[in-house]
Amino acid sequence: MKKIASALVKYGIPIAISVGLAWFLYKNVDLAAIGQSLSQDVDYWWFLPVVVVSTLSHVLRALRWRLQLCAIGVTPPLHAVVCSIFGTYFVNLLFPRLGEVWRAGYIARRERASFSLVLGSLVGDRLSDTVTVLLLTLATFFLAQDAFLKFLAQNDGGQSTSVLVMSAVAVACLAGVALLVWLYRTTSQNGLVRKVQAVVRDLWNGLASIARMRGKWWFLLYTVLIWGCYYLQLYIASKAFSFTAGLGWLPVLVLFVLSSIGMAVPSNGGLGPWQFAIIFGLTLYGVGAFPPSVPYDAQASAFAWLVWGVQTLLLIVLGIYAFIHIAIEGAGHPHGESQAKA
Numbered sequence: 001m002k003k004i005a006s007a008l009v010k011y012g013i014p015i016a017i018s019v020g021l022a023w024f025l026y027k028n029v030d031l032a033a034i035g036q037s038l039s040q041d042v043d044y045w046w047f048l049p050v051v052v053v054s055t056l057s058h059v060l061r062a063l064r065w066r067l068q069l070c071a072i073g074v075t076p077p078l079h080a081v082v083c084s085i086f087g088t089y090f091v092n093l094l095f096p097r098l099g100e101v102w103r104a105g106y107i108a109r110r111e112r113a114s115f116s117l118v119l120g121s122l123v124g125d126r127l128s129d130t131v132t133v134l135l136l137t138l139a140t141f142f143l144a145q146d147a148f149l150k151f152l153a154q155n156d157g158g159q160s161t162s163v164l165v166m167s168a169v170a171v172a173c174l175a176g177v178a179l180l181v182w183l184y185r186t187t188s189q190n191g192l193v194r195k196v197q198a199v200v201r202d203l204w205n206g207l208a209s210i211a212r213m214r215g216k217w218w219f220l221l222y223t224v225l226i227w228g229c230y231y232l233q234l235y236i237a238s239k240a241f242s243f244t245a246g247l248g249w250l251p252v253l254v255l256f257v258l259s260s261i262g263m264a265v266p267s268n269g270g271l272g273p274w275q276f277a278i279i280f281g282l283t284l285y286g287v288g289a290f291p292p293s294v295p296y297d298a299q300a301s302a303f304a305w306l307v308w309g310v311q312t313l314l315l316i317v318l319g320i321y322a323f324i325h326i327a328i329e330g331a332g333h334p335h336g337e338s339q340a341k342a
Contacts, residue, residue: 033298034298036298037298037299038306041241041242041243041302042302042306043240043242044240046236046239047237047240047310049236050233050236050240050310051310051314053232053233054229054311055314055318056229057229057233058082058085058086058089058318059082059085060222060225060226060229061085061222062078062081062084062085063078063081064125064226065081065085065121065125067213067215067218067219068121068124068125069081069107069121070214070215071213071214071215072118072120073113074107074111074117075111076110080107080329081107082322083322083325083326084106084107085103086315086318086319087099087103087106087319087323087326088100088102089269089315090315090318090319090320090322090323091319092269093312093319096267096269100119100122100126101119103122104118104119104121104122106326128219128223129223133257133264136227136253136257136260137260140253140254140257144251144254144284147251147254147284147285148284231253231256233311234252234255234256234307235249235252237310238252238255238303241299241302241303243287243299243303244282244287244303251281251284251285254284254285255277255278255281258277258278258281259274259281261277262274262276262278269312269315271312275308278300278303278307278308279300279301279304282300282303282304283300287299287300
């Protein structure tokens with residue numbers, strides 16, 4: 001019963017979130033209008049460079065993770081690490097967050113390394129992404145505060161409420177930082193506090209290990225390039241739609257940050273939270289209304305659905321390629337011997 005309950009929590013909640021948000025976003029939208037927008041407002045040729053840039057981001061992520069693997073004495077060839085990245089996103093489409101476990105298991109088996117050691121290398125990998133999103137969020141919050149204030153004023157009925165909300169967000173951020181510092185330094189013997197403190201220390205050690213590793217500047221460069229590719233693919237995609245082609249770099253940055261936060265919500269491949277974030281972001285710049293409720297909002301919905309669909313289709317194709325490659329490689333090496341390091 002405990003295993004069944006655990007499985008329901010792990011996989012049932014993400015499915016429920018995806019289905020619930022998708023229903024909320026599209027229950028009042030004219031699907032025929034979305035189809036019309038997709039046929040009249042889109043230049044599909046723009047998605048060719050989107051696919052190229054998106055694939056490049058995965059290869060860069062593989063290069064970055066390989067640095068961390070080498071730092072712990074695990075030296076797989078690049079093609080194996082690339083396949084592990086492709087496979088991770090494919091698995092996450094079906095079972096959110098399980099892809100990282102599969103990735104660590106694949107590399108550990110292939111290289112005959114410790115699973116826990118390989119899995120531990122992912123702490124710094126994921127934590128660096130979290131720090132990047134936080135920094136981007138703070139920067140975007142201040143750069144685009146006029147758009148947020150305008151939206152809040154229109155929907156709250158007054159500027160004072162908008163300022164209050166912004167102040168609450170700032171206070172919450174400061175309180176969060178203060179809490180993390182306290183958890184890291186406290187000597188409290190409370191059981192729950194000690195467990196949370198251990199997690200915080202592990203995360204900090206995972207981040208600090210990046211500063212001590214060889215090739216740390218390459219790690220930082222790859223991080224910038226990875227997130228630059230993420231942003232660029234959304235910016236290029238915005239050019240494909242007649243109603244977003246005129247958006248500048250800042251509105252697209254707002255969409256990018258909001259969608260990145262949306263991807264943190266457990267769901268199947270971002271279905272639901274990603275569209276929710278994108279439609280809300282487009283609302284800030286006059287495309288549609290939030291929540292969508294009239295045919296005009298079909299444009300924002302068409303944008304969110306098509307961009308997500310192209311990215312998801314690419315992940316499926318790359319995932320299939322990865323598993324076919326792994327199967328062929330395994331057939332050629334039935335005992336799991338590592339190939340010569342590339």
